[in-house]
């Protein structure tokens with residue numbers, strides 16, 4: 001078991017500490033439930049201690065009187081500027097689950113120009129389903145809807161709908177066409193997760209899209225020393241994500257490519273240690289010798 005696997009397992013447990021609720025089919029509604037978690041973890045998951053940032057954003061934009069989601073936007077910005085997509089690689093329970101499924105044996109699909117295009121399209125889906133459709137429905141019908149949670153999110157279906165429906169007969173009886181659609185979509189996503197690396201993170205996740213926009217500026221995360229990089233492309237080649245180079249918007253800072261870089265240009269950026277990037281260390285060492 002590598003270090004990242006252990007951190008991911010611990011983070012999944014910290015996101016969902018109320019395990020007994022899976023048996024009773026109840027949702028924890030205590031004081032921590034108002035806090036946005038860093039990873040994509042459905043509010044309706046019986047074990048969840050906090051709220052999913054995307055679900056919270058949508059809930060502010062839904063109903064008869066949408067409000068500006070200042071708290072949620074602030075929380076997402078704070079987490080994005082601190083960790084960027086390091087959260088995806090190390091802390092997100094849904095990302096962890098996808099990696100577990102990808103470990104199952106069988107034929108695997110690699111990256112291609114199509115997967116790279118799909119990874120760019122997640123910014124379109126995210127804007128459309130998380131912001132535009134909720135507000136459009138509100139403008140047209142007077143009631144905003146959480147379109148991403150309601151029609152797309154497989155994390156919500158797997159972590160929320162599946163355990164709640166299994167434990168609650170009344171909910172099962174009330175399930176309709178949207179539930180059938182979400183379950184069919186979940187089956188497609190689960191199949192994709194077995195054959196390709198983290199497909200939801202790469203092609204659909206709005207939280208990953210938001211964090212990715214701040215990846216190069218975040219305090220923590222993978223970075224490349226431009227003076228050492230020779231643009232050989234090895235980091236992108238060994239990476240499971242649709243990266244063009246380590247540390248870009250698609251990079252989840254897993255660190256797997258570090259050992260493959262021929263010039264040791266890749267490093268973990270940390271606050272207060274920017275002055276000690278590999279190049280500068282080398283120069284310091286040279287001047288000392």
Ligand code: SF4
Nearest residue numbers: 229230232233235261
């Ligand atoms: S493997 Fe290293 S040298 Fe090659 S492109 Fe990536 S960062 Fe640059």
Ligand code: SF4
Nearest residue numbers: 239251252254255257
């Ligand atoms: S570029 Fe490197 S650190 Fe980033 S996701 Fe790919 S393998 Fe991990």
